[in-house]
Every structure is written in structure tokens, then in C-alpha cells.
Amino acid sequence: xxxxxxxxxxxxxxxxxxxxxxxxxxxxxxxxxxxxxxxxxxxxxxxxxxxxxxxxxxxxxxxxxxxxxxxxxxxxxxxxxxxxxxxxxxxxxxxxxxxxxxxxxxxxxxxxxxxxxxxxxxxxxxxxxxxxxxxxxxxxxxxxxxxxxxxxxxxxxxxxxxxxxxxxxxxxxxxxxxxxxxxxxxxxxxxxxxxxxxxxxxxxxxxxxxxxxxxxxxxxxxxxxxxxxxxxxxxxxxxxxxxxxxxxxxxxxxxxxxxxxxxxxxxxxxxxxxxxxxxxxxxxxxxxxxxxxxxxxxxxxxxxxxxxxxxxxxxxxxxxxxxxxxxxxxxxxxxxxxxxxxxxxxxxxxxxxxxxxxxxxxxxxxxxxxxxxxxxxxxxxxxxxxxxxxxxxxxxxxxxxxxxxxxxxxxxxxxxxxxxxxxxxxxx
Amino acid sequence: xxxxxxxxxxxxxxxxxxxxxxxxxxxxxxxxxxxxxxxxxxxxxxxxxxxxxxxxxxxxxxxxxxxxxxxxxxxxxxxxxxxxxxxxxxxxxxxxxxxxxxxxxxxxxxxxxxxxxxxxxxxxxxxxxxxxxxxxxxxxxxxxxxxxxxxxxxxxxxxxxxxxxxxxxxxxxxxxxxxxxxxxxxxxxxxxxxxxxxxxxxxxxxxxxxxxxxxxxxxx
Ligand SMILES: Nc1ncnc2c1ncn2[C@@H]1O[C@H](COP(=O)(O)OP(=O)(O)OP(=O)(O)O)[C@@H](O)[C@H]1O
Ligand SMILES: [Mg+2]
Numbered sequence: 001x002x003x004x005x006x007x008x009x010x011x012x013x014x015x016x017x018x019x020x021x022x023x024x025x026x027x028x029x030x031x032x033x034x035x036x037x038x039x040x041x042x043x044x045x046x047x048x049x050x051x052x053x054x055x056x057x058x059x060x061x062x063x064x065x066x067x068x069x070x071x072x073x074x075x076x077x078x079x080x081x082x083x084x085x086x087x088x089x090x091x092x093x094x095x096x097x098x099x100x101x102x103x104x105x106x107x108x109x110x111x112x113x114x115x116x117x118x119x120x121x122x123x124x125x126x127x128x129x130x131x132x133x134x135x136x137x138x139x140x141x142x143x144x145x146x147x148x149x150x151x152x153x154x155x156x157x158x159x160x161x162x163x164x165x166x167x168x169x170x171x172x173x174x175x176x177x178x179x180x181x182x183x184x185x186x187x188x189x190x191x192x193x194x195x196x197x198x199x200x201x202x203x204x205x206x207x208x209x210x211x212x213x214x215x216x217x218x219x220x221x222x223x224x225x226x227x228x229x230x231x232x233x234x235x236x237x238x239x240x241x242x243x244x245x246x247x248x249x250x251x252x253x254x255x256x257x258x259x260x261x262x263x264x265x266x267x268x269x270x271x272x273x274x275x276x277x278x279x280x281x282x283x284x285x286x287x288x289x290x291x292x293x294x295x296x297x298x299x300x301x302x303x304x305x306x307x308x309x310x311x312x313x314x315x316x317x318x319x320x321x322x323x324x325x326x327x328x329x330x331x332x333x334x335x336x337x338x339x340x341x342x343x344x345x346x347x348x349x350x351x352x353x354x355x356x357x358x359x360x361x362x363x364x365x366x367x368x369x370x371x372x373x374x375x376x377x378x379x380x381x382x383x384x385x386x387x388x389x390x391x392x393x394x395x396x397x398x399x400x401x402x403x404x405x406x407x408x409x410x411x412x413x414x415x416x417x418x419x420x421x422x423x424x425x426x427x428x
Numbered sequence: 429x430x431x432x433x434x435x436x437x438x439x440x441x442x443x444x445x446x447x448x449x450x451x452x453x454x455x456x457x458x459x460x461x462x463x464x465x466x467x468x469x470x471x472x473x474x475x476x477x478x479x480x481x482x483x484x485x486x487x488x489x490x491x492x493x494x495x496x497x498x499x500x501x502x503x504x505x506x507x508x509x510x511x512x513x514x515x516x517x518x519x520x521x522x523x524x525x526x527x528x529x530x531x532x533x534x535x536x537x538x539x540x541x542x543x544x545x546x547x548x549x550x551x552x553x554x555x556x557x558x559x560x561x562x563x564x565x566x567x568x569x570x571x572x573x574x575x576x577x578x579x580x581x582x583x584x585x586x587x588x589x590x591x592x593x594x595x596x597x598x599x600x601x602x603x604x605x606x607x608x609x610x611x612x613x614x615x616x617x618x619x620x621x622x623x624x625x626x627x628x629x630x631x632x633x634x635x636x637x638x639x640x641x642x643x644x645x646x647x648x
Contacts, residue, residue: 003535007524014523327518333480334515335585336508336536338501421440423475424513425597 004341008348011328015321019353022314026357029310030400031364033303037396038365038388040296047289050202051281053125055261058082058090058268059250061275068284071250073203074104074112081247086273090251093267095260098123100252103215103245106166106186111152113166113208115215115245121147123254126200136160137195143214143243144235147195151205163190164208166218186218189235213243253278307400311407314353318346318411322418326426329419342419343412350408354401362397429592429625430454430477435486437472446472450486452643456592459616459626461636464645470629473645474595477627478511479503491592508537512586512624514596514615519582520570527552527566530584533591540589548588555584558621559614575602576611583615590622597629612638 012019050072051057059067060080069075084101091099100123103115118139121132137160140147148158158164166186191210199205220241221233233241255264261280268278322329329342337345369388435450446469454460464470475481476488479495480503488495491510495503512533520529530552534541544551557563559580565573573581579599586594596615600608612628612635619626628639636642 007535010523328521331515331519331521331532332536333504334478334507334513335533336504338504340501341504341536423472423480424478425471425475425515 004345004348007332008345008352011325011345012349012352018317018321022310022317023353023356023360025313026307026310026354026404027360027364029303029307030358030361031368033300033307033400034361034365034393034396035368036299036303037393038369040300041390041392043296044289046201047292048282048285049127049200050204051285052127052129053123053254054252054281055255055258056253056264056268056278057250057281058253058276058278061277064277064279064284065288067250067277067279068281068288070104071102071252072281072285074114074207078104078249081249082251082276083274084245084248086271086276087248087251089271089273090253090268093264095255095257095264096253097256098254100124101212101245101248102250102252103212103247104249106168106215106218108164108166108208109156111149111206111208113146113210113215115210115212117212120209124204124252126202126204130200132200132204133198135196135198137193140194140209140211140214143211143217143239144189144191145194145210145214146191147197147209148193149197149205149207149209150199152208153196158193158196160193160196162193164193165190166208166210168219189218212245216243216245217241307403310357311354311404314350314404315407315410318350318408319414322411322415325415326418326422329415330422330424330426333419334424339416339420342416343409346412346415347405347408350411351401351405354404354408357404358397358400429456429458429491430627431487431489432477433487435473435476435488436484437469437476437481438484439472445484447476447483447645450645454625454627456625457620457623459619459640460628461639461642462627462629462645463631463633463636463642465647466631468645468647470631470645471597474513474597474627474629477593477595478507478513480507505537508533509539510591511593511595512588512591514579514582514586514594514599516598517575517578517602519585520573520578522569522571524570525567526556526561526570526573526581529570529581530556530588532585533588537589540591543589552584552588555587555618556581558618559584576607579603579611580614583611583618587618587622587624590624592624594619594624594626595629596626598631599628600630600635601632608632608635609638 057067057071059071060078060082062080066076066079070078087099087101090096098119100116100120104112106113118141121139124132126132134147135150135153137147146164152158168186191214197204217235253264255261265278265280268276332341332345366388431453433451435447436445437447438445450473462470462473472481476483476495477490479490479498482496490506493506495506498506520526521532524532527549531548534544534548541548553563553566556566561577561580561584565577570578570581579602583599586596594615599615600611603611616626616638628635
């Protein structure tokens with residue numbers, strides 16, 4: 001090995017022009033594979049981070065997956081709701097440390113509007129148990145005040161004090177393209193932005209938070225999704241009404257003792273007032289990731305395929321170059337090299353090319369990460385550095401290197417066959 | 429030194445045998461001139477003596493060791509330890525310097541490295557100088573040399589570590605007659621200094637008088 005490596009390197013350097021292109025194609029393939037893996041890991045971590053610290057999600061009995069999508073990602077419509085009174089009962093249970101009521105249904109320019117209480121900002125956690133932070137402003141306290149997520153503020157360029165109006169109804173993806181299909185607008189009661197949250201890489205970044213009472217207030221003169229004709233209630237009069245909501249979509253719960261979670265779940269399932277259910281969000285999140293995972297897996301498979309193409313190209317280039325190296329191999333045999341030395345020499349060359357491609361590929365990924373990380377973080381709420389050089393990534397790198405070595409077994413075998421047939425004096 | 433009995437060899441894919449019923453001995457320190465017309469099987473014989481190929485039938489003993497009794501791996505090592513080769517042309521590895529080309533056998537054979545007396549590099553430089561090479565060329569790439577210089581470098585490579593056997597396959601056919609004689613003289617004096625045995629293959633019979641003994645290989 002010590003004998004052969006300098007020879008392999010010198011020989012490869014001698015053919016650097018033809019080999020450089022091979023290394024470049026390996027570089028691109030490796031860049032793709034590592035980038036895809038890093039984005040996948042970042043997405044998965046971001047996914048799991050979205051429910052950090054929530055022990056149970058409570059909602060009307062139905063599909064656990066739908067409840068999770070609705071309560072955490074604010075996706076889909078609620079088919080059922082739960083009563084406000086049930087929430088009050090839950091909130092006063094001695095096991096419950098804190099509870100956050102959630103009401104959804106409205107939107108603003110495609111982003112979901114979440115009605116909740118200031119508890120939300122106090123108890124919700126993301127990532128490694130970080131509390132939510134404000135990049136400016138503060139939680140809402142009065143009517144018609146809104147706190148917007150970091151991504152909304154960045155994308156729509158919102159500042160503190162700006163006025164926004166809400167749309168009735170959630171917005172589906174196809175409606176995002178078609179402005180005219182938004183629900184009716186609550187133009188009569190605009191909201192003032194009083195707080196902007198720091199980025200969290202979770203759905204919080206894409207949510208507008210208002211108080212439950214504000215949501216009640218803007219729907220005072222509405223019925224069945226439309227404003228009642230002729231009935232106008234100006235904002236300043238809204239306080240004269242009882243603004244306690246009648247229904248909620250979900251409640252997030254934190255327990256004093258995490259170990260009580262299964263018992264609490266059972267108790268809620270047997271709740272007497274109305275049919276409710278409680279889900280363990282991390283469990284359902286794993287299930288959800290399995291679903292999303294099939295896309296990720298095929299992308300990953302595709303990236304491996306590209307790596308395979310790059311390495312096959314390398315094998316082809318080495319094999320094509322063997323013809324010119326017959327004298328070189330015969331000379332090595334004359335000084336005592338055996339067929340296995342020849343195999344090892346060619347494999348070392350393949351390994352070196354793969355390693356060179358790996359290193360430059362990693363350089364590309366790191367460089368791109370360095371350049372675009374802030375942008376990706378702000379726009380896509382993904383933290384690309386989460387799994388950089390993790391044990392998994394090192395395994396992936398070792399896997400690519402092993403595949404490269406294995407692939408060069410083919411040209412190595414070919415070279416040794418050739419030198420065995422040639423003997424010491426190759427005939428051209 | 430070399431003992432050949434009843435040697436037969438046929439190249440794979442060929443109907444007629446390349447060598448048949450060949451038998452001769454070479455004694456230690458002898459300088460043998462092996463000639464024969466083109467295609468007689470001279471190069472094939474060197475492959476067999478070097479243990480790169482095995483005879484179809486018959487015996488080759490080198491230094492008292494029967495080559496067909498060694499494993500392929502042991503034959504490769506045996507060749508590296510005890511034999512030095514010089515070929516007709518394109519003897520050098522183009523991507524290595526002159527010095528590294530000379531040192532090549534010491535990379536594969538610790539025995540040869542040991543026998544340089546401790547410093548393979550010093551021995552390589554000594555051999556290059558003895559073979560009339562400009563010391564300045566040591567670090568030049570092998571491709572920058574003239575054909576005559578290349579042959580002298582490959583002679584130095586064959587001689588380094590004093591292998592018992594030097595096998596030269598038409599090393600002078602690319603040189604002009606005047607340089608041929610000079611090269612053979614240099615080669616012979618270095619082989620004599622190292623105490624080796626020389627088998628020199630050529631179809632040019634005019635060189636025969638320079639050697640101890642002459643064997644003609646007849647085409648079968
Ligand atoms: N690698 C090979 N594979 C198959 N046949 C070969 C091989 N090398 C040589 N031969 C055959 O063996 C025979 C002898 O070839 P060889 O090279 O030994 O002759 P030679 O005496 O060295 O000739 P020359 O003086 O031209 O070098 C030839 O007929 C040739 O076709
Ligand atoms: Mg020949």
C-alpha cells in the first residue's frame with residue numbers, strides 16, 4: 001500500500017486532464033447526494049421541532065393525523081369543533097401545567113390566522129426547548145392586534161404598526177394562485193401588527209396570531225361565512241358584546257409530569273361532556289414523516305443513482321486509459337509486482353478520484369451552505385447545518401468512498417487480466 | 429544458475445508450440461548471448477525464466493528453485509528479488525523521475541533495497557554515474573531522455589540491489605552501432621561488478637563475440 005499509493009497518485013496526475021472531468025462529474029453527484037440528505041435531515045428535524053414541549057394535542061374525536069395537521073401545521077379544514085367549556089374543564093385539571101386553546105379558520109394572503117391566548121407565547125417551545133422570542137414588539141393584549149411569524153414579516157415586508165385585513169375561511173393551495181377566490185374580506189375591522197416573532201424553522205413562522213376575542217369580534221355580524229347585509233358593527237362597539245368564543249379547534253396541553261401522558265390521554269378519551277381525543281404529537285409526527293418520507297426516499301434514491309452514473313463514468317475512463325498503460329503495467333510486473341498489485345494500483349486510483357470528488361463536493365455543499373444558509377433559513381425555515389458532519393453523514397461519505405473503491409474493482413480486474421496476458425513484453 | 433529441461437510452451441490461442449523440447453544451463457557469472465530469428469520465442473523464454481508464465485511442460489530452475497513449484501505470488505516476489513530486466517524500448521515509467529525509475533525494484537523488493545547497502549538512493553546515483561549519466565538528470569522526468577539515456581537508466585534499474593540475474597531483451601536494437609558497443613561494455617562491467625549472471629537476447633549476431641557463450645534459439 002505504501003509502495004503503491006505514490007505510484008497511483010503519480011500515474012493519475014500524469015493523466016490529470018482526462019481524469020479531471022471524471023472527478024468533476026463525481027463532484028456534482030456527491031454535491032447532489034449530500035445536499036439532498038442535508039435538506040432531508042433539516043426538514044425532518046424541523047418537522048420534529050414543531051411540537052417540542054407539547055405533551056398532548058386535544059381536539060374533537062376523529063382522525064389523529066387530521067388533528068395534528070390542523071393544530072400544528074394549520075392545514076385542512078376542521079370538520080368538527082370542540083366546546084369552549086370543555087377547554088375550561090381541561091385547563092383546570094390538576095395534572096395540566098398549561099393549556100393553549102387554538103381557533104383557526106381565517107387567513108391573510110395565504111397565511112393561516114390562529115386565534116389563541118397570550119399563553120401561546122409563554123409556553124410554546126421549538127427546537128431544543130427554545131421559547132418563542134420576539135424580534136420586535138410584544139404579544140397581543142387587546143382587540144384587533146396581531147403577532148406575525150418571521151417568514152410572513154420577511155416575505156410581506158411587514159413592520160410594527162402596519163394594518164392588515166383578514167380573509168374569511170382558510171386558503172387552499174390552488175387558491176393561492178387565484179386571488180379572486182379568496183374568501184370574503186373583513187375590511188371593516190383591520191388588525192394592527194404589535195409583534196414580530198423571531199425565526200423558529202417551524203409553522204409558527206408562517207402564522208398570524210390574534211386573540212380569540214378578536215376572532216369573535218370580526219365575526220359578530222357574520223353568519224354562515226357571509227356578512228349579514230345591513231348589519232354593521234364598528235370596531236369600537238365590538239367590546240360591548242360577549243366575546244368569549246363558543247367553539248375551538250384544538251387545545252395544546254403541557255403536563256406537570258410527562259410520565260402521566262398516557263393516563264391523561266385515556267382520561268380525555270373518556271371525557272363526559274362531548275367526544276374528544278388526545279394525541280401524542282411526536283408519535284403522529286413520526287407517522288406523518290413516514291408518509292412524506294416516500295418522496296424523500298425516491299429523491300434520495302435518485303441522488304444515489306446519479307452518484308452511480310458518476311462512478312460508472314470513472315470506471316469507463318480508467319478502462320479506456322488502460323490501453324496506453326500496458327507498458328507501464330509490464331514494467332511494474334518486471335520489478336516484482338503481481339496481478340494483485342495491479343488491481344490494488346487501479347483501485348487506489350479509483351479511490352483517489354472518488355475521494356477528490358467527495359472533497360470538492362463537500363466543499364461545494366459547505367460553500368453553498370455558507371452563502372445561502374441565511375436565505376434558506378429565512379425563506380424555507382430550514383436549518384441546513386443541523387446534520388452537517390453528523391455520524392450519519394460520515395457514514396454516507398464512507399459509503400460513497402466504498403462504492404467508488406468497489407466500482408474500481410472492475411477496471412482493476414481488467415488491468416490485471418491484461419497484464420497477465422501481456423507478460424513482460426506487451427505487443428501493441 | 430539457470431537449468432532448463434525439456435521446456436515446452438504454447439501461447440493460449442495458438443496451435444503451434446512457441447518453444448519445444450528446449451534444454452540448456454547457464455552457470456553463475458556467465459554472460460550468455462541468446463539469438464534467433466524474429467518469432468523464435470526469445471522474449472517468451474524470458475517471460476518463463478522471470479516466472480511471469482509457467483511452462484506447459486518441462487522444468488525451469490533458477491538459483492536452484494523450481495519455478496513451477498512456487499505459487500504465482502511467490503514467483504512475483506522471486507522475480508523482484510533476484511532478477512533485473514532491460515527491454516528493447518519504452519523501458520521507463522513516464523510519470524516518474526529518472527531516479528524514481530531506478531529505485532522502482534527497491535519499492536517492491538525489500539531484499540533488493542537491503543542489498544543496496546542501506547541507501548537505495550545513493551546506490552541509484554552511483555549506478556547512474558557509473559553508466560555515464562549526467563547526475564543533473566536524476567530529477568528530470570523519464571520522458572525527457574534520449575533513447576540511449578533511457579536504456580542506461582533501465583540498466584541501472586536492472587542492476588540496483590545486485591540481483592543474481594540480469595535479463596536483457598534486445599536492449600541495444602534502438603541504438604546506433606557505435607553506441608551499442610559502448611552500452612554493452614558499460615552493462616557488462618557493472619554486471620561483473622555486481623557478480624550477476626547476464627542473459628542477453630538479440631538477433632544481431634555481430635554482438636555475439638562480446639559474450640562468453642552463444643545459444644541459438646530455433647523457430648519450431
Ligand atoms: N502475448 C502473446 N500472446 C500470444 N502470443 C504471443 C504473445 N507474445 C508472443 N506471442 C507469440 O509467440 C511467438 C514468439 O514470440 P516472441 O515475442 O517470443 O518472439 P521473439 O523471438 O522475441 O521475436 P522478436 O525477435 O521479434 O522479438 C510469436 O509467434 C508470437 O506470435
Ligand atoms: Mg522479442
